[in-house]
Amino acid sequence: MSNFSFPPFPEATAIRNPHPQHVIVLGAGLAGLSAGYTLLQYGHRVTILEASDRVGGRVLTLRSGFTPGLHADAGAAFIPGTHTYVVGFVQAFGLKLVPIVPVGITRDFINGQIIDCADTAPCTWPVQLNEFERRTTPLDWLRKYLTPPLGAVLATAPRAPGWPPPSLKAIDAMSYEELLKANGASDGAIAILRMGFSDLWGDGIQAASALLLLRDDAFSIGDKPSASPTAPAPMHPARRQFRAHHAAMSATSGSAPAASAPRTASAVDPKDVYRLVGGSDTLPQAFAERMPGIIRTGTPVVRITQSSTEVAVYLQNESVPIVGDRIVCTLPFSTLRDITVDPPFSPQKATAVQELPYTSVVRVFLEYNTRFWNAQHLSGVASTDLPDSEGATIPGFWIEDATLGQESPQGILDCYITGEWSRRLTVMDEAERVACAQAQVEKVFPGAAAHYSGHAMSQCWDGEPWQKGDYCWFRPGQMSTLAPSIPLPEGRIHFAGDHASALPGWMQGALESGLRAANEINLS
Numbered sequence: 001m002s003n004f005s006f007p008p009f010p011e012a013t014a015i016r017n018p019h020p021q022h023v024i025v026l027g028a029g030l031a032g033l034s035a036g037y038t039l040l041q042y043g044h045r046v047t048i049l050e051a052s053d054r055v056g057g058r059v060l061t062l063r064s065g066f067t068p069g070l071h072a073d074a075g076a077a078f079i080p081g082t083h084t085y086v087v088g089f090v091q092a093f094g095l096k097l098v099p100i101v102p103v104g105i106t107r108d109f110i111n112g113q114i115i116d117c118a119d120t121a122p123c124t125w126p127v128q129l130n131e132f133e134r135r136t137t138p139l140d141w142l143r144k145y146l147t148p149p150l151g152a153v154l155a156t157a158p159r160a161p162g163w164p165p166p167s168l169k170a171i172d173a174m175s176y177e178e179l180l181k182a183n184g185a186s187d188g189a190i191a192i193l194r195m196g197f198s199d200l201w202g203d204g205i206q207a208a209s210a211l212l213l214l215r216d217d218a219f220s221i222g223d224k225p226s227a228s229p230t231a232p233a234p235m236h237p238a239r240r241q242f243r244a245h246h247a248a249m250s251a252t253s254g255s256a257p258a259a260s261a262p263r264t265a266s267a268v269d270p271k272d273v274y275r276l277v278g279g280s281d282t283l284p285q286a287f288a289e290r291m292p293g294i295i296r297t298g299t300p301v302v303r304i305t306q307s308s309t310e311v312a313v314y315l316q317n318e319s320v321p322i323v324g325d326r327i328v329c330t331l332p333f334s335t336l337r338d339i340t341v342d343p344p345f346s347p348q349k350a351t352a353v354q355e356l357p358y359t360s361v362v363r364v365f366l367e368y369n370t371r372f373w374n375a376q377h378l379s380g381v382a383s384t385d386l387p388d389s390e391g392a393t394i395p396g397f398w399i400e401d402a403t404l405g406q407e408s409p410q411g412i413l414d415c416y417i418t419g420e421w422s423r424r425l426t427v428m429d430e431a432e433r434v435a436c437a438q439a440q441v442e443k444v445f446p447g448a449a450a451h452y453s454g455h456a457m458s459q460c461w462d463g464e465p466w467q468k469g470d471y472c473w474f475r476p477g478q479m480s481t482l483a484p485s486i487p488l489p490e491g492r493i494h495f496a497g498d499h500a501s502a503l504p505g506w507m508q509g510a511l512e513s514g515l516r517a518a519n520e521i522n523l524s
Contacts, residue, residue, distance in 0.1 A: 004158055004219045006508070009088025010515065016043035017522055024049065024313050024322055026304075027330035028295050029057025030076075030507055031496040033287035034089070034514030035328045036294060042522045047322060048291070049313065051300040051466040055288045057330075058467060059507065061279030062365065065457035072365045072402040072412050073280045074459035075470070076507045080220070080235045081270040083508035085515070086283075090276065093286040097274040098405035102379035106243045109384040109444045110192065116378075119244040127188030138192055139244045145183040146217065153214045158502040159512075162484045164211060172211040172479045179210035196383035196398050197238035201505075202359050202473035203419040209474040212504075219503060235506075237273065237381060238398050238416075275405050283507070300466075301331075303340040306492045326524070328517045330497040330510075333486075334358045334468035348485040356482055356499065358469025360422040360462050364415040364437035365402060366448075367455035371411035373401070373445060380404070380413060386440045387421055397421065399444060410453060413441060426460040433458050471498060471505035487513065494520050 020043045025032045028050035036046045058075040066072070079086050079097065090097060108115040110126060117123030122135055133141055149171050156165055164172060171179065176198060180190050194205045201208045220235040236242060268274070276282050288295055303314035304327065312321040329336065333356045344350060373380040380401030387396065402414035415437040417425055425433050434456045441448050461470040474482065487500040496513035503509030 006082055006084040009084050014041035020044045021325035023326045023328060023521055024311065024324040025328045026301055027057060028055040029330055030059060030284060030510040031330040031514040033284055034511045035496050035518045036291060037287055038515050038518035040291065046294055048295040049299045049301060050295060050297045053297050055295060056281050056284035058470060059280045059284050061281040062457045066367050066455050067410050070403060070406060070408055070410060070412060071279045072414060074363045076280050077275060078236055079274040081268045081272045081274065085511035086507045087268050090283060095282055095286060096277040097268060098277050099272040099274050100237060100404055102246050102381060103374055104377045104379045106379050107382040107444060109382055109386060125192060127191050128186065129188045130186045133186060133189045138240050141185060141189050141193065142240060145180050145185050149179060150214055150217055153218050158215055164479055168211055169480050172209050173477050174210045175476050176205040176208055176210045176213045195385055195396065197236050200238060200418050202357060207475060209476045209479050211479045212474045237400060301339055305342045311492050326521050327493045329493055329495050332358065332467055332497060332499060335466055345490050349490055352482040352485050356472050357475065359418055359471050359473050361470035362417045362422040362425040362458060362460050364433055364458045365412050365456060366437060366441060367410055367412045367453040368451040369453045370409055370451055372451045382444045384444055386443065399441065426462045430458060489520060
């Protein structure tokens with residue numbers, strides 16, 4: 001099956017509009033930055049308002065709590081080589097990418113047991129499987145159980161106005177767990193398949209729309225089975241497909257790739273997944289450097305008004321509004337719902353603003369004096385059903401080497417926790433949160449505590465006042481009822497943000513939406 005495609009990166013020279021407008025951009029995340037940057041190229045006057053004291057939004061790189069020289073991305077981190085807008089801006093701004101090449105085995109921890117199996121061969125799992133599942137691999141299960149519904153999704157155009165079409169309503173009405181069961185997956189297989197990427201959405205596979213995950217799948221599959229070394233690598237390292245791809249690469253070469261100094265990408269390969277050298281925040285900073293005097297930080301918006309001829313934005317503690325011709329609103333709906341809008345949005349938009357859920361995410365970063373996992377021929381990546389193993393019914397957490405590609409003897413493990421457990425960790429203090437994460441890591445990587453450096457940092461996205469959660473997600477039925485209205489303009493107010501794109505949770509989605517909104521205004 002062919003995957004959903006990505007638009008080409010825009011031409012370097014934009015045709016300037018002979019009728020410039022004053023556009024007020026709300027939010028200096030990647031969507032707002034790309035919209036503002038593009039509008040400036042078109043010749044418009046731009047003011048970008050950012051409530052926090054920094055640019056980037058949910059692109060955030062942590063540094064201060066680690067050994068000098070180390071960093072960890074606490075928000076957006078991964079850049080598939082197919083993501084044309086991210087790669088395009090990275091190259092245009094002279095930034096560098098480093099490919100993610102896992103070294104060693106990716107571990108599973110399920111029902112209290114450590115499982116170290118090659119992802120391209122059958123494995124003995126501590127769960128009940130059916131006969132087909134016992135003699136095949138999790139990637140084979142995904143192909144069998146998801147090919148028919150995925151084909152239905154691939155027959156559509158995900159960026160088309162009004163998407164999803166009625167033909168996908170039945171898939172949207174099901175949770176991802178219900179879809180797997182309906183297509184023959186056993187409870188044991190579902191327990192395995194949910195670990196990692198699938199459970200990173202919202203409150204897990206039992207709560208998220210099947211269509212949400214299938215659409216993301218449709219952007220990452222290739223023309224050949226993902227286990228083939230020549231097939232495009234899927235988007236996210238938490239995916240089973242990504243694991244199988246690199247396991248096949250290692251099998252082809254006869255052994256796992258040896259650890260080596262990081263290499264930067266001179267030519268970006270669509271088969272690879274990358275990180276930004278120096279941290280993901282180097283991209284929003286590069287945007288900001290090219291727009292001096294345009295971005296105002298520390299400016300929370302409290303009220304938005306519009307008429308047939310102008311818009312006005314009222315700021316906290318300021319009586320005189322900023323008046324312009326158009327607004328690009330990139331604020332997450334989790335914060336937009338707290339802002340007064342006059343006249344009110346249409347009923348469809350107002351419902352989306354009030355009801356769109358956002359994933360609760362906590363990231364706990366633990367630094368170790370040495371990357372002990374490499375000495376054990378492990379990648380430092382693990383899919384788990386923790387903290388409640390042995391029959392957990394709520395999402396567990398995923399672990400990864402956050403310093404893959406950084407030159408240092410030390411390493412940082414990122415404990416990525418979502419859903420109910422994230423909400424529980426959010427209300428803990430920092431010391432409790434770190435201790436909880438350490439206890440889980442010790443189960444997955446016994447002996448880890450002996451290598452702990454004493455440095456740790458955490459990021460709780462629910463506690464961020466200008467985000468109130470991480471990326472959006474959709475409950476069963478919500479993609480049909482909410483998604484079509486999210487990107488649509490409301491009078492002179494245009495909408496961007498990864499939530500207003502076909503790729504929520506991805507930097508590519510944020511950038512795509514920003515350019516779309518800029519083009520809407522430029523053509524208005």
